[in-house]
Amino acid sequence: MTIDVFFSPAVVDETSVEGKTAVVIDVIRATSTLVEALANGAKAIFPTLSTEEAVKLASSLGREDTLLCGERKGLKVEGFDLGNSPAEFTAEVVGGKQLVMTTTNGTRAFAAVEAADRVLAASFLNLSAVVEALEGGGDLVIVCSGRENRFSLDDALCAGLLLQRLGVDGDGDVVMNDAARVAADLASNYTVSADFLGSTAAGKNLLGIGLESDLELCASLDRHSLVPEMRERRISVPPQEGLDT
Amino acid sequence: MTIDVFFSPAVVDETSVEGKTAVVIDVIRATSTLVEALANGAKAIFPTLSTEEAVKLASSLGREDTLLCGERKGLKVEGFDLGNSPAEFTAEVVGGKQLVMTTTNGTRAFAAVEAADRVLAASFLNLSAVVEALEGGGDLVIVCSGRENRFSLDDALCAGLLLQRLGVDGDGDVVMNDAARVAADLASNYTVSADFLGSTAAGKNLLGIGLESDLELCASLDRHSLVPEMRERRISVPPQEGLDT
Numbered sequence: 001m002t003i004d005v006f007f008s009p010a011v012v013d014e015t016s017v018e019g020k021t022a023v024v025i026d027v028i029r030a031t032s033t034l035v036e037a038l039a040n041g042a043k044a045i046f047p048t049l050s051t052e053e054a055v056k057l058a059s060s061l062g063r064e065d066t067l068l069c070g071e072r073k074g075l076k077v078e079g080f081d082l083g084n085s086p087a088e089f090t091a092e093v094v095g096g097k098q099l100v101m102t103t104t105n106g107t108r109a110f111a112a113v114e115a116a117d118r119v120l121a122a123s124f125l126n127l128s129a130v131v132e133a134l135e136g137g138g139d140l141v142i143v144c145s146g147r148e149n150r151f152s153l154d155d156a157l158c159a160g161l162l163l164q165r166l167g168v169d170g171d172g173d174v175v176m177n178d179a180a181r182v183a184a185d186l187a188s189n190y191t192v193s194a195d196f197l198g199s200t201a202a203g204k205n206l207l208g209i210g211l212e213s214d215l216e217l218c219a220s221l222d223r224h225s226l227v228p229e230m231r232e233r234r235i236s237v238p239p240q241e242g243l244d245t
Numbered sequence: 246m247t248i249d250v251f252f253s254p255a256v257v258d259e260t261s262v263e264g265k266t267a268v269v270i271d272v273i274r275a276t277s278t279l280v281e282a283l284a285n286g287a288k289a290i291f292p293t294l295s296t297e298e299a300v301k302l303a304s305s306l307g308r309e310d311t312l313l314c315g316e317r318k319g320l321k322v323e324g325f326d327l328g329n330s331p332a333e334f335t336a337e338v339v340g341g342k343q344l345v346m347t348t349t350n351g352t353r354a355f356a357a358v359e360a361a362d363r364v365l366a367a368s369f370l371n372l373s374a375v376v377e378a379l380e381g382g383g384d385l386v387i388v389c390s391g392r393e394n395r396f397s398l399d400d401a402l403c404a405g406l407l408l409q410r411l412g413v414d415g416d417g418d419v420v421m422n423d424a425a426r427v428a429a430d431l432a433s434n435y436t437v438s439a440d441f442l443g444s445t446a447a448g449k450n451l452l453g454i455g456l457e458s459d460l461e462l463c464a465s466l467d468r469h470s471l472v473p474e475m476r477e478r479r480i481s482v483p484p485q486e487g488l489d490t
Contacts, residue, residue: 011395178401
């Protein structure tokens with residue numbers, strides 16, 4: 001079994017993910033937000049790379065049941081219904097809706113792993129559920145969304161906690177790439193908290209634009225027990241797994 | 246003072262390095278090899294991105310005093326004088342010569358930092374000398390050459406040891422980016438040795454092509470006390486610093 005971690009979607013190619021399960025992580029904030037949205041009754045999320053593509057897709061899906069969501073430079077795109085703060089995605093707002101979502105980093109990561117056999121979304125909010133979904137599985141690729149293709153500590157720690165909870169440490173039959181070894185080490189060096197997130201580059205950026213309340217929510221370990229899965233560019237909770245409340 | 250580490254040259258842009266000192270690291274093997282070559286009396290090294298550019302430059306410099314060096318997929322380029330194994334660069338072979346050198350990852354990193362105020366080359370072979378050259382300096386950027394733009398543990402540990410020896414830990418007045426924080430942590434988790442290098446992706450690749458003897462040399466901490474510096478795409482030891490023996 002192999003476990004590869006990539007600290008940036010830019011270095012992921014088709015051969016890196018083909019035949020494997022891919023887990024996409026964007027702690028601050030895309031995967032945290034989509035877990036929150038699905039937990040609050042959103043039917044599905046469609047990630048798009050550009051705002052133009054988002055507008056077009058929302059229009060073709062039918063605007064009455066679809067919300068346009070996403071950010072540029074951390075802030076809600078002008079004219080969109082929602083930004084990328086998980087707290088915006090309440091049951092009242094997103095229940096029964098489809099969401100079209102474009103974010104700076106997270107949607108790139110989903111695009112990078114489209115060739116994988118299976119694509120799951122992880123954040124601190126649903127970490128244990130993802131671990132459970134992966135147990136006994138085959139080759140694994142974890143893609144950290146990073147920031148503008150650069151290393152992001154919040155995503156790397158989430159990857160590391162995932163590895164720690166999967167019980168892999170580089171010994172035995174599991175072959176880990178260099179980045180996976182380092183991510184696994186991080187789990188012993190840091191503790192998940194709003195303060196920790198606020199010390200990372202992505203967290204400092206949120207503090208700078210007045211969105212510090214997002215940090216507490218993004219640091220909420222195992223707040224939900226669902227595992228979002230992407231099929232045909234549509235992210236939802238597969239029926240057999242049900243929704244938590 | 247800011248210290249930024251980049252795990253790949255692909256994410257370094259001009260604004261990342263302008264006005265700063267940049268340190269390029271390619272433990273396996275470009276910066277190890279060029280330190281060894283300069284210690285053995287090579288006059289200068291000219292890094293080039295392509296083999297074609299290397300051949301052209303060597304020809305314009307005059308082939309009698311110039312050696313063509315470099316690798317593709319780890320092995321010597323056909324028709325070149327030398328590959329990229331530091332042990333090839335003995336005083337008998339490189340003394341008094343200019344070297345034109347093209348490698349898969351290291352030369353990309355030098356190209357990425359051309360806009361910096363000052364560009365130094367570091368490896369385990371000259372780590373203390375680089376630390377001494379940096380003491381009391383201003384903003385610092387450390388660029389790990391990586392492997393095909395991906396994270397490389399050998400380079401990251403070298404960056405981390407550099408930070409550890411500089412005495413920076415993220416507290417106090419030094420502002421470190423996320424990657425610098427992680428690199429600094431690595432210094433406590435790993436020890437430099439041929440075995441360690443053999444456990445990394447780059448090291449495994451060398452083992453696979455029968456170049457395991459390079460690992461011992463690349464792990465030789467402080468074997469030399471010189472600091473290569475790049476000026477106008479020419480890497481040499483500035484006269485005031487002299488050559489060690």
